[in-house]
Amino acid sequence: MAAPMVPTTFGRGTVRHFRSGAAISPAGAARASGMGSRGLARLHGLFAVYKPPGLKWKHVRDTVELQLLKGVNAGKAPAPEQRVRFLLGPVGDGEEKALTLTATSVPTLTNHPLVCGPACTSLKIGVGHRLDAQASGVLVLGVGHGRRLLTSMYNAHLTKDYTVRGLLGKATDDFCDEGRLVEKSTYDHVTREKLDRILALIQGSHQKALVMYSSLDLQTQEAYEMAVRGLIRPMNKSPMLVTAIQCIHFAPPEFLIQVQCMHETQKQLRRLVHEIGLELKTTAVCSQVRRTRDGFFTLDDALLRTHWDLHSIEDAIQAAAPRVAAELERSLGPGLGTQQLQDPGRPWDSRGPSSALGLESCAGH
Amino acid sequence: MALSAPQIPRWFNSVKLSSFIIATQLRKHFPRPGKTLLHGFSAQPQMSSDNYFLQWGFKTYRTSSLWNSSQSTNSSRQEIGSAQGTLLPSMNEQTQKTENIPSFDSELSLEALDDLPPVSPLQLVSEEEAIQIIADPPLPPDTYTLRDYVDHSETLQKLVLLGVDLSKIEKHPDAANLLLRLDFEKDIKQILMFLKDLGIEDNQLGTYLTKNYAIFSEDLENLKTRVAYLQSKNFSKAHIAQMVRNAPFLLSFSVERLDNRLGFFQKELELSVKKTRDLVVRLPRLLTGSLEPVKENMKVYRLELGFKRNEIQHMITKVPKMLTANKRKLTETFDYVHNVMSIPHHLIVRFPQVFNTRLFKVKERHLFLTYLGRAQYDPVKPNYISLDKLVSVPDEIFCEEIAKASVQDFEKFLKTL
Numbered sequence: 001m002a003a004p005m006v007p008t009t010f011g012r013g014t015v016r017h018f019r020s021g022a023a024i025s026p027a028g029a030a031r032a033s034g035m036g037s038r039g040l041a042r043l044h045g046l047f048a049v050y051k052p053p054g055l056k057w058k059h060v061r062d063t064v065e066l067q068l069l070k071g072v073n074a075g076k077a078p079a080p081e082q083r084v085r086f087l088l089g090p091v092g093d094g095e096e097k098a099l100t101l102t103a104t105s106v107p108t109l110t111n112h113p114l115v116c117g118p119a120c121t122s123l124k125i126g127v128g129h130r131l132d133a134q135a136s137g138v139l140v141l142g143v144g145h146g147r148r149l150l151t152s153m154y155n156a157h158l159t160k161d162y163t164v165r166g167l168l169g170k171a172t173d174d175f176c177d178e179g180r181l182v183e184k185s186t187y188d189h190v191t192r193e194k195l196d197r198i199l200a201l202i203q204g205s206h207q208k209a210l211v212m213y214s215s216l217d218l219q220t221q222e223a224y225e226m227a228v229r230g231l232i233r234p235m236n237k238s239p240m241l242v243t244a245i246q247c248i249h250f251a252p253p254e255f256l257i258q259v260q261c262m263h264e265t266q267k268q269l270r271r272l273v274h275e276i277g278l279e280l281k282t283t284a285v286c287s288q289v290r291r292t293r294d295g296f297f298t299l300d301d302a303l304l305r306t307h308w309d310l311h312s313i314e315d316a317i318q319a320a321a322p323r324v325a326a327e328l329e330r331s332l333g334p335g336l337g338t339q340q341l342q343d344p345g346r347p348w349d350s351r352g353p354s355s356a357l358g359l360e361s362c363a364g365h
Numbered sequence: 366m367a368l369s370a371p372q373i374p375r376w377f378n379s380v381k382l383s384s385f386i387i388a389t390q391l392r393k394h395f396p397r398p399g400k401t402l403l404h405g406f407s408a409q410p411q412m413s414s415d416n417y418f419l420q421w422g423f424k425t426y427r428t429s430s431l432w433n434s435s436q437s438t439n440s441s442r443q444e445i446g447s448a449q450g451t452l453l454p455s456m457n458e459q460t461q462k463t464e465n466i467p468s469f470d471s472e473l474s475l476e477a478l479d480d481l482p483p484v485s486p487l488q489l490v491s492e493e494e495a496i497q498i499i500a501d502p503p504l505p506p507d508t509y510t511l512r513d514y515v516d517h518s519e520t521l522q523k524l525v526l527l528g529v530d531l532s533k534i535e536k537h538p539d540a541a542n543l544l545l546r547l548d549f550e551k552d553i554k555q556i557l558m559f560l561k562d563l564g565i566e567d568n569q570l571g572t573y574l575t576k577n578y579a580i581f582s583e584d585l586e587n588l589k590t591r592v593a594y595l596q597s598k599n600f601s602k603a604h605i606a607q608m609v610r611n612a613p614f615l616l617s618f619s620v621e622r623l624d625n626r627l628g629f630f631q632k633e634l635e636l637s638v639k640k641t642r643d644l645v646v647r648l649p650r651l652l653t654g655s656l657e658p659v660k661e662n663m664k665v666y667r668l669e670l671g672f673k674r675n676e677i678q679h680m681i682t683k684v685p686k687m688l689t690a691n692k693r694k695l696t697e698t699f700d701y702v703h704n705v706m707s708i709p710h711h712l713i714v715r716f717p718q719v720f721n722t723r724l725f726k727v728k729e730r731h732l733f734l735t736y737l738g739r740a741q742y743d744p745v746k747p748n749y750i751s752l753d754k755l756v757s758v759p760d761e762i763f764c765e766e767i768a769k770a771s772v773q774d775f776e777k778f779l780k781t782l
Contacts, residue, residue: 050780052725083516088497101496109515114525116512117532136782290781299780305725306760306776 040072040120043310044144045317046128046153046324048294050302053136057127064141064308065125071310073118083108126150129160129294134176135266137162137291138302146317149324156331157235158295159243159262164286166273168253171283175270179285187282192250198279199245199257202272206242213238233262240264242272254287296327511535511544520549527557528571529578540578547581555585563592564606577613587619594620598627604646612649626652633663635674640682648685659688662695670699672710680717687720698724706731708742708752716752730755730763733778737768 051060082105090099109115126147128140142150168187172179213234216223226232233243242261249256257276259269270286277284292299301320303312490498505513511531515521521544525531534540547553557570560580565573574580580588595605609615618626630651631641645651651659666672666687672680681687687695702708702719706727713719719727734740734750741748754767764772 052729052779053782054725088499099493099496109522109525110512112515112525113532114529115515115531116510302780304776304779 040144042314042317043068043072043123045146045321046140046142046149046297047146047313047316047320048138048140048297048302049308050299050304051131051136051139052305053134053288056133057130057139060139061125061127061141064313065123067308068123068125068143068310068313069118069120072120072123077113078111081108081111082106083110128153131291132266134178135289135291137289138294138297138299139291140294140297143313143317149328152328152332153295155235156295156328157233157262158327158331159233159260160264160291160295161293162259162261162264162269163248163288163290163292164257164259164269164273165288165290166255166257166276166284167287168255168277168280168282168284170285171274171277172285175267175274175286177285177287183283185283187252187280190252190280190282192247194280195247195250195255195276198276199247201279202242202276203245206245209239210234210241210243213241238263240268258292296323509535511541514545518545520544520547520553523549524553524574527574528568530571530575533575534578537578543582544578552581556581556583556588559585559588560609563609564602565610569610573610573613577617579617580613583617588616591616591618591620591623594623598642600642600646604642608646608649608652612653614653615649618653623652626656629656633659634678634681636678636682644682644685648688651685651688654689658692661692662688662690665692665695669696672714676710676714680714680720684717684721687717690720694724695720698722698727701728701731702752706740706742712742712744712752716756719752719756722756727756729779729782730768732782733768733770733775736778737770739768 049060049064051057084103085106086101087104088099088101113119124144124147126142128142128150131137131139140150140153142148167177168190169185170177170181171183171185172181174180211218211227211232214232215234215236216226216232218224218227223232234241240261240263242259244260245257247255247257257273259272261269266289269289273284273286297320301316303316307313504517508514511521511534515525515531521531524544531544534544560570560573561567592605595608596602600608615623627641627645630636630645631638634641634644636644663677666677666680667674698720699713701724702713703710731740734755739748739750741750742752743749744751750767755763758767760775761772764770764775768775
């Protein structure tokens with residue numbers, strides 16, 4: 001007796017479609033390994049999206065997941081399947097009608113998509129360095145096996161670039177221009193030179209902190225050379241450190257600064273603006289925080305909302321894959337856990353997004 | 366007792382988690398060829414007052430005419446969560462002519478089994494008899510999906526071929542139960558014919574039935590009465606078909622309820638009969654949805670946003686979806702359009718489509734136009750941009766004709782926000 005091709009779910013009443021983990025249904029796995037996996041096979045790796053202001057990062061991640069699922073499940077309908085059954089019937093010619101079993105292929109609907117549901121019900125997408133709701137900018141997402149690269153990126157401790165827009169004359173409770181107003185002040189005395197001086201002071205103090213948290217013995221020759229080239233940064237937990245800060249545009253009451261930092265949160269950047277205001281003997285709030293670079297993902301790599309679909313994301317993953325591999329190899333490569341001898345994420349390269357801004361190299365401060 | 370090899374008694378006393386579908390007894394009208402074993406069936410022993418006792422039949426092993434033993438197992442199963450547990454009859458193949466309709470008997474009525482001669486498993490069986498032993502695995506007695514039963518049920522197969530999405534229906538605990546109990550020829554066919562007469566096409570039947578599978582439990586006479594009522598209110602046949610297609614639950618509402626709803630809209634919106642009719646045809650889910658959001662939204666328009674009655678009527682006849690829109694989104698959109706973009710009420714009334722678009726779209730496009738210096742929404746001045754051109758056109762046309770810039774510029778601008 002042949003067993004039927006249909007797998008029985010006898011005694012497995014507790015098995016359900018899971019939402020949290022891998023959610024390819026038991027039959028979907030069989031189907032996904034055939035046609036659908038063509039869409040899923042290329043969906044492993046890192047890519048960056050541009051998070052618009054006003055959206056929570058989780059919402060962005062869920063929207064991207066929905067759009068990817070739409071693309072993956074939109075394949076062509078599978079061919080009608082058959083299963084083998086042994087049917088009893090009279091066979092033979094003439095008078096002798098012997099009952100025998102004949103193997104026949106009969107159509108089966110058990111794996112039809114209308115019976116099983118879509119092949120893929122959720123995808124595993126992870127988020128790299130998060131952005132809060134009011135901030136915008138490059139948000140790195142990892143899908144499938146790329147999620148382990150997210151951990152590698154975190155361990156590489158690369159720097160991030162932000163453009164922060166500040167507004168002089170106000171102080172609010174959450175350092176944001178939509179918060180509750182605490183204080184108002186005049187700002188006529190503020191000039192560009194004063195601002196540049198303050199920013200240089202900040203950068204200098206953070207430079208000392210960089211060296212301190214990187215736990216390097218500066219008495220060695222190697223460490224001295226690295227310090228000269230400006231490559232020292234902490235490779236473990238540390239408070240927010242600003243590696244470079246510069247004013248790009250100054251038109252009172254508004255000013256625009258570019259910050260390159262690591263281990264930061266956007267709230268700390270807003271507090272930084274507030275403190276700059278205090279140093280200038282006035283007050284300031286932050287009106288926009290925008291991340292322009294996260295490690296090696298720049299604004300050019302970030303996908304806008306209209307491009308959050310399967311094909312664009314697959315292309316973005318393919319385009320970013322070699323660069324990701326190279327950078328992580330250099331950052332984490334030989335000697336995981338020892339101090340770096342390589343370049344910490346190219347702060348001032350020509351690949352930086354704001355080439356029109358005339359950035360100085362970080363060694364010259 | 367000595368039972369033959371194909372007999373597999375099973376006991377299932379395990380406790381199941383979450384929702385599961387429990388198989389129950391077969392329908393009584395299954396013909397049973399000459400069995401005397403059913404008499405013990407109706408006397409179900411009760412273990413406790415709050416347990417359900419469910420019995421199900423399995424596809425039995427059929428042997429030749431020598432011994433007509435039919436196997437059945439039964440067990441008691443505790444139903445967990447009365448809201449979730451449902452009952453499903455086990456299915457039998459009705460296409461196989463050599464199959465025996467399974468019968469079952471109570472485990473405790475053993476006198477039937479005494480009629481059978483005791484058979485040893487080592488007894489030799491002739492070739493014809495051996496061929497006729499059917500040893501397919503039995504249907505699972507309870508399951509959480511209809512996949513296990515679809516190949517054994519003509520009803521389910523025909524529904525899938527029509528395009529009904531069973532995976533969505535089986536999520537509702539009573540629905541699968543209902544569908545399996547129905548017979549295609551008797552119950553389902555009449556309703557399908559009725560729907561086709563109404564004007565729903567073959568390829569639309571699938572989506573309709575996926576949403577409103579409960580129509581099979583409705584009485585055909587009631588459905589006809591409701592359609593007659595709608596026709597008496599001067600809805601044309603095509604309109605009724607369109608309404609039923611867009612609001613699948615419409616025919617499940619009684620005549621009184623439909624009457625109340627129509628009356629409510631006519632009174633609340635103070636529109637003429639013809640305009641109410643057009644409104645309902647365009648958005649029939651007004652009749653099937655809840656009325657509270659509509660009342661809320663009317664208050665929001667009048668009191669919070671400050672529109673006059675005739676303005677609200679005009680906007681609603683143009684964009685009926687405004688009646689069921691989310692209150693928070695409405696106020697946020699209005700706040701941005703009126704306070705930030707400085708567009709007065711009379712202009713918003715002329716283009717109510719702005720309430721139907723996502724706020725981020727309005728914001729992005731307005732900011733882009735401001736950046737280009739083209740944000741001019743006053744019809745008196747030159748270079749006027751109307752609101753519907755702002756929101757209703759796709760990105761390419763917006764960039765080319767209204768902003769007079771390229772799509773790449775728009776994307777670069779979006780990345781600076």
